[in-house]
Amino acid sequence: MENLQLMGLAFGVGILIVMQGSLNAQLGVRLDNALLASSINLLVSGGLAVVVLLFASQNLSALSRVQAIPVYLLFVGGILSFLAITSFYYVIPKIGIATTVAFGLSGQLIFAAIASHFGWFGLPVEPITLKRVAGIILMIFSVSLIKS
Numbered sequence: 001m002e003n004l005q006l007m008g009l010a011f012g013v014g015i016l017i018v019m020q021g022s023l024n025a026q027l028g029v030r031l032d033n034a035l036l037a038s039s040i041n042l043l044v045s046g047g048l049a050v051v052v053l054l055f056a057s058q059n060l061s062a063l064s065r066v067q068a069i070p071v072y073l074l075f076v077g078g079i080l081s082f083l084a085i086t087s088f089y090y091v092i093p094k095i096g097i098a099t100t101v102a103f104g105l106s107g108q109l110i111f112a113a114i115a116s117h118f119g120w121f122g123l124p125v126e127p128i129t130l131k132r133v134a135g136i137i138l139m140i141f142s143v144s145l146i147k148s
Helices: 002-031 034-055 057-068 071-095 097-118 130-147
Strands: none
Touching: 002 034, 002 071, 002 097, 034 057, 034 071, 071 097, 097 130
């Protein structure tokens, strides 16, 4: 049952990502600057994260462990988030939200299959099976139908 709830949560997060991308792409268009829209988004997001961190006392104990974390783990995720978000805000107004999300999701699924097959980034190993390859091919086919 827990997995079903987590899948429902993931589905909801997908909806939030489309809403967030659409609204912030619109902000970028109105500002005529996707980088500024991304910066505003990340400042608001980061500020909210800090507020939640400060009010959730169980998170404060984790701060003491920050110094033991490799430096790349502290920065690379944020850099990748910035690149992904800013790129989405640039692309969405040009090709549309459905096409952007479809191609973005295809990239995520393909890379996730490869990364999990090899256990990259500390992920559990999930071998690429014929069933997964068929799913990826169907996804790419579906994306081509969305785009045409």
